[in-house]
Amino acid sequence: MDYIKNPKKIEEESFRIIESEMGQHSFTERELKIVKRVIHTTADFEYKDLLYIREGAIDAALSLFEKGGITIYADTNMITAGISKKVLEALNCKVVSYVRDEEIAKIAKEKGITRSMAGIEKAASEGVEIFLFGNAPTALYKLKELIEEGKACPKFVVAAPVGFVGAAQSKEDFEKIDIPMITVRGRKGGSTVTTAIVNALLYML
């Protein structure tokens, strides 16, 4: 068996291949780390053209993580499972999702909204500063609504809902808000993409 068994070497070699195949770009060194990790996670070079990293967003995210002691909200449990716990714990930060809570399911049913939306409402009411989206356009619209109503004031958002109904539009609309954000334009995105973006940021610290 001559397959590589060293995870660090596998990752280094992967990143080398990605850089050699991705062609010309104008990313900064830190942006490139995010782009490469997303391509590493998806094997999809299209993300090179889909990732939108707002100016100042990386600094905003790193400041929040470095400040520490914060709660990050994710719209899926796959994201909470995927984000590097070791690094988060070292920063005294945690990532939560309410999307599968019994209480949230009940509220969603009563209000006739998605559980994803009900989860965002709860997180916003708790003053969460970082929101991560890898699944639900409805949740992203709900956050936009809450921001416009002055009921949420996130300091960093990763918006990568994936899909065919509302996903692309929800991200386009969300980009009109003037806050630090990283988005994935178009239909693509997903929990692994969102996770890769956040882990790339955490590994910069």
Add this chain to the structure above:
Amino acid sequence: MDYIKNPKKIEEESFRIIESEMGQHSFTERELKIVKRVIHTTADFEYKDLLYIREGAIDAALSLFEKGGITIYADTNMITAGISKKVLEALNCKVVSYVRDEEIAKIAKEKGITRSMAGIEKAASEGVEIFLFGNAPTALYKLKELIEEGKACPKFVVAAPVGFVGAAQSKEDFEKIDIPMITVRGRKGGSTVTTAIVNALLYML
């Protein structure tokens, strides 16, 4: 706000769009359910050509799930987080991953192998019948090795490691083994893809 708030309607509309855009194919009705859910999860129509569903694999998987009382092993915690718990519990099945266990980390370090490989060794020694791969080519090679040594006898495998080092080759090599399997050919795959395949199967029951 006129975005759709009914998750069931969002999914139905998504599947309708996918079917209308995916063009000609020769999938059976059940195969199509898997293909559509993977495209739904990735917004990537390339999966239409990358998914390999071995003859008999769907029947094999459904029989195992219906039998119930089984443990499924996944190579990432994102997969265990993503698989529908409601359906699994109703079937008295569970899905586990050892990849972040302290014990496994220790064994991996001692042996100079990846944690993913050490996790597979443990699962195989416990007689696990279903293995899911969304991340690690090394883990898939390890399972192949154990099968060839008679130390593992899985009855259904989803092989969708993603990446640039070994991923495509590991899946090509694994396909040479004569067991029920669903694979994603080439570099693409990932935890969300593996999860979509398994959830599509679970929703058939």
